[in-house]
Amino acid sequence: MSEKNHNVSRRQFLTYTLMGVGGFMGSAMIMPMVRFAVDPILRAEAASDMYELTEVENLTDEPQSFPLSFEQDDGWVTQQVEETVWAYLDGEDVVALSPVCTHLGCTVSFGGDESNPDQFFCPCHFGRFEQDGTNVPGTPPTEPLHRYEHEVRDGIVYVGRPQSQQ
Amino acid sequence: MLQRIYDWIDDRIDITPIWRDIADHEVPEHVNPGHHFSAFVYCFGGLTFFTVVIQILSGMFLTMYYVPDIVNAHASVEYLQSEVAFGMIVRGMHHWGASVVIVMMFLHTLRVFFTGSYKKPREINWVVGVLIFFVILGLGFTGYLLPWDMKAYFATQVGLEIAISVPVIGDLLGELLAGGEIIGAQTLTRFFAIHVFFLPGALLGLIAVHFIMIRRQGISGPL
Ligand code: HEM
Ligand code: FES
Numbered sequence: 089m090s091e092k093n094h095n096v097s098r099r100q101f102l103t104y105t106l107m108g109v110g111g112f113m114g115s116a117m118i119m120p121m122v123r124f125a126v127d128p129i130l131r132a133e134a135a136s137d138m139y140e141l142t143e144v145e146n147l148t149d150e151p152q153s154f155p156l157s158f159e160q161d162d163g164w165v166t167q168q169v170e171e172t173v174w175a176y177l178d179g180e181d182v183v184a185l186s187p188v189c190t191h192l193g194c195t196v197s198f199g200g201d202e203s204n205p206d207q208f209f210c211p212c213h214f215g216r217f218e219q220d221g222t223n224v225p226g227t228p229p230t231e232p233l234h235r236y237e238h239e240v241r242d243g244i245v246y247v248g249r250p251q252s253q254q
Numbered sequence: 255m256l257q258r259i260y261d262w263i264d265d266r267i268d269i270t271p272i273w274r275d276i277a278d279h280e281v282p283e284h285v286n287p288g289h290h291f292s293a294f295v296y297c298f299g300g301l302t303f304f305t306v307v308i309q310i311l312s313g314m315f316l317t318m319y320y321v322p323d324i325v326n327a328h329a330s331v332e333y334l335q336s337e338v339a340f341g342m343i344v345r346g347m348h349h350w351g352a353s354v355v356i357v358m359m360f361l362h363t364l365r366v367f368f369t370g371s372y373k374k375p376r377e378i379n380w381v382v383g384v385l386i387f388f389v390i391l392g393l394g395f396t397g398y399l400l401p402w403d404m405k406a407y408f409a410t411q412v413g414l415e416i417a418i419s420v421p422v423i424g425d426l427l428g429e430l431l432a433g434g435e436i437i438g439a440q441t442l443t444r445f446f447a448i449h450v451f452f453l454p455g456a457l458l459g460l461i462a463v464h465f466i467m468i469r470r471q472g473i474s475g476p477l
């Protein structure tokens with residue numbers, strides 16, 4: 089390149105190199121902190137264990153609530169937590185529903201509304217679900233109640249985590 | 255695009271003079287290592303500030319996981335260091351940075367001393383510098399307890415004994431610092447509050463005063 093034919097001025101050259109090197113050093117400093125902060129969303133989901141809920145013979149064809157107690161890992165804390173599971177028999181099949189309303193998360197109960205004794209009812213905004221968890225059209229919830237993964241071994245029902253039905 | 259956004263803002267609130275004031279500020283020859291390499295000693299003030307910035311940033315991120323509670327403090331530090339991605343690096347930055355700040359600050363103080371820069375009219379800035387020195391020592395002392403391990407506990411015990419040895423008010427001072435008669439739950443929360451709110455606030459205020467005075471008085475002349 090000839091002396092007269094500079095496309096990049098000295099000032100531009102310095103701006104680019106200094107910004108480049110400075111940016112590189114700055115990101116080397118910031119990057120570990122950002123990765124550290126976003127770690128929770130990049131964590132692989134832990135495979136869920138199965139916990140004993142109740143014996144199959146306790147189930148009827150009408151939903152009943154059962155307490156589910158299990159160990160939950162939460163960062164540096166491991167604690168025993170309690171949940172409620174609504175379970176019933178659909179012929180031979182076990183159905184285990186979560187009482188967390190799919191509208192905004194209040195707690196539903198079966199027969200909670202006297203005028204709809206065979207539905208789940210949410211007191212917060214009067215959401216309703218059929219016995220199998222299907223949301224009743226025209227009430228606020230937009231998807232069915234979540235169902236627990238489950239298995240039956242030696243007459244005992246084990247459940248995992250509730251799964252969305254959509 | 256960026257230029258147009260900049261111009262739009264500059265048109266309205268005239269921000270150019272703010273950064274021009276800093277960017278066009280001339281670095282005198284006797285403090286520019288490009289002219290005399292030995293002038294690198296003038297960099298230690300800036301390096302102290304740089305490490306303080308790293309301490310504040312890494313410390314802010316650490317508080318996302320750290321809890322100042324005697325049951326969980328140590329477990330939370332262990333978790334953030336060994337389970338969270340880059341935890342070892344972020345904690346390492348804060349851990350080693352705490353020593354680097356003190357080294358840089360000490361070298362900066364030596365430079366100011368041996369160039370006689372503390373003399374009239376800069377006496378007030380020397381005093382502010384000494385306050386910054388104590389605030390940073392305080393950050394080191396209070397931060398050291400936070401991991402709540404043996405080293406932390408006994409270092410704090412020694413530090414508190416030193417405070418207690420002050421004549422007359424020593425006992426009261428010790429109890430006030432510890433938040434009670436033992437080094438326990440209340441000491442930890444107290445040290446945490448001092449470490450992440452009180453002292454960093456004081457430090458930023460003092461550093462601002464320090465820099466404003468430097469800009470008013472200019473850097474001291476060559477030897
Ligand atoms: C000049 C400023 C600072 C100095 C000299 C300093 C010093 C220290 C020291 C010596 C420790 C113990 C580290 C270890 O033993 O590994 C520590 C821990 C800690 N500091 Fe700071 N610190 C500063 C600023 C800050 C700020 C601004 C924050 C928060 C906003 C902060 C938050 C923490 C936390 C959460 C811990 C406990 C976690 C751990 O031990 O790794 N620090 N600090
Ligand atoms: S939360 Fe259940 S209806 Fe709104």
